[in-house]
Amino acid sequence: MHRSIIGVLSAVLVVALAPAASADPGPRAACPERAGVAHCLTTYTPVRALADGPDGWGADDLASAYRLPADAGPGTVVGISIAYDAPNLEADLAAYRTQYGLPPCTTANGCFTKVNQQGLAGPLPAASFGWAMESTLDVSMVSAACPSCSIVVVEGNTPGFADLAETEDTAVRLGAKVVSNSYGAREGGAPLAYASHYQHAGVTVVASSGDAGFTAANYPAVLASTIAVGGTTLARDPASARGWTESAWQYGGSGCSAYIAKPAWQHDTHCGKRTVADIASAAENIAIHYADAGGWLPANGTSASAPFVAGLVGRSGHAGTTQPAGLYASAFTDVTTGTNDAAGAGKKCGGDYLCVAGAGYDAPTGVGTPLGLTGF
Incomplete structure (x- = not known):
């Protein structure tokens, strides 16, 4: 869509008011990393915000790229574990769903619920532009x-590990059969003390692999109970039967755990403990409507791929029974190109599968990307 003058002025105004703003037009972190807490895994380019229509891959593009079925699927409850309040969340969601012809998902029709970490409608936490x-x-x-799918958003008081752990438990208590976690922190003793909150009988837990490339494994994605979702760069490919192509996203997280034992279902040989990621999907140039940044803008991050995979699990009808182990015995689209070592083109891992995509399992894209709902 063409950028309107109103959209540009609106975006410039918001950039002037938003936290961490600068004159740099390149992508920036929505939630800059801070020690001792988790941070959200989204980057965005605010000066590209548009008032008059989407910029980036939308719901129709993703449905085409991943060959999603025409039927909408079951009404599975998907939980979103998050920190801080998003005051305009329901309105922004309505704009997105209207744009792509998706049925309304509102508080009034029971599809959308937003609560605090105790599961109450109020008081809600303080608002945060990035979160x-x-x-x-x-x-x-x-x-x-x-x-x-119905959506339950549980907002933690802070991005501290204890508060986010409580949001996880609350989402499950409120009926979520899949819980998505689009945040992370470097694995270590402090976050791992809350590992038990990311394992619930009859629930699938999904988490972003991180947005810092090949580095220390990201928590909670590193947990063996969690489906760790990496990122890809999606592009049209008219010459292929699929019509699309994917490569490893240059910033998508991967890593070899220093703490979590190697799960029995993971057989890669150059990491003696848990390897991240398990699976991947598009994480770059994703269209969202976010009024606080001027309207439509493209966002990036494995914080896009994790909730997308969570939604697919919900749509499959196998929420709760789908677990990380099952992915390794299922059918996905293998991603064989790209690296998440942006600076060194694979030098950071010596050209190894831990940071370079190739045939079969690799850490940036796991076992591959969704092929309809067959893998779930």
Whole structure:
């Protein structure tokens, strides 16, 4: 869509008011990393915000790229674990779903619920520009993957590990059969103390692999109970039967755990413990509507791919029974090109599968990307 003058002025105004703003037009972190807490895994380019229409891959593009079925699927409850409040979340979700012809998902029709970490409608936590953008990306991607799914957003008081662990438990208590976590922190003793909150009988837990390339493994994605979702760069390919192509996203997270034992279902040989990621999907140039940044803008991050996969699990009808182990015995589209070592083109891992995509399993894209719902 063409950028309107109103859209440009609106974006410039928001950039002037938004946290961490600068004159640099390149992507920036919605939630800059801070020690001792998790951070959301979204980057965005605010000066590209448009008032008059989407910029980036939308729900229709993702449905085409991943060969999603025409039927909407079951009404699975998908939980979103997040920090801080997103005051305009329901309105932004409505704009997204209207744009792509998806059925309404509102408080009034029972499809959309937003609560605090105790599960109450109020009081809600303080608002955060960056975390609210993350929430908007989360609910948009669940919607794109599963238009019929109900969404429960549980907002933590802070991005501290204890508060986020409580949001996880609350989402499950409120009926979520899949819970998406689009945040992370470097694995270590402090976050791993809350590992048990990311394992619930009859629930599938999904988490972003990180947005820092090949580095220390990201928590909670590194947990063996969690489906760790990496990122790809999606592009049209008219010459192929699929019509699309993917490569490893240059910033998508991967890593070899220093703490978590090697799961029995993971057989890669150059990491003696848990390897991240398990699976991947598009994580770059994703269209969302976020009014606080001027309207439509493209967002990036494995915080897009994790809720998208969570939505697919919900749509498959196998929420709860789908677990990380099962992915390794299923059918996905193998991603064989790209690296998440942006600076060294694979030098960081010596050209190894830990940071370079290739045939079969590799850490940036796991076992591959969704092929309809067959892998779930």
